[in-house]
Amino acid sequence: MLAVEGLVKKYGKQNAVNDISFSLQGGEVVGLLGPNGAGKSTTMKCIVGLLRKTAGKIEIGGHDHLSVAAKKLFSYIPETPHVYDLLTVWEHLQFIAQAYHVSDWKEKAEQWIEIYELSDKRDKLGRDLSKGMRQKVSICCALLPDPELLFFDEPMIGLDPKAIKNTKRIFNELKQRGKTILVSTHLIDSVETIADRIMIMKNGNIIGNDTLANLKASFDQGGDSSLEDLFLELTKDE
């Protein structure tokens, strides 16, 4: 579903992403972890085409990632939600529904805004929404087209506890329905139970990429450490 080969991204002379390669099979849920500045957001932004990659090849569903065919397959929830100032919550959903030709969009949109407790905010303009509400609108817009592949960059940031719980439940449902998900997060427990694989980045490199069980087996000194312990061990400075 996703193939990244030799991805390099430089900001000026600084290498933010350092020749990384990885892939996601259809139906896989992969947690992308890493300390601040590791290159997680840059990697996602290059994949979805928001940043121009310096080098490398990226394919989504066998198509070049910048093609329309690829863009039909995925949704992206950025770490900072961007909403349109002059569109209402409902108009955001209408816009996405029309862009992605979503059938029966009104029922689906109603369902998502109800889950994210935005029903009474449907006529509020984007510019008047709180940060958390913007994040919820961003998630609803990403879920509405029911894409095969979802990129979530820090989806829980700014969400209230109920929305975090709902989002975890939705991850599970998406996984059950065979969707492919790459989720970057600092909330390690939010991916520990659902991720088929964990990818850990540091200084622009992938320093771990395996099932949780295998990562534990190769780095654990025999104890029954958590993913958080493993993460701290792998990313500690020498």
Ligand SMILES: Nc1ncnc2c1ncn2[C@@H]1O[C@H](COP(=O)(O)OP(=O)(O)OP(=O)(O)O)[C@@H](O)[C@H]1O
């Ligand atoms: N627009 C930019 N211009 C210059 N350098 C940047 C820019 N955006 C990110 N960087 C640098 O690239 C590196 C990777 O940043 P990135 O935002 O991808 O990390 P991250 O893993 O997503 O971090 P966080 O967990 O803090 O969100 C960092 O060293 C950062 O300072």
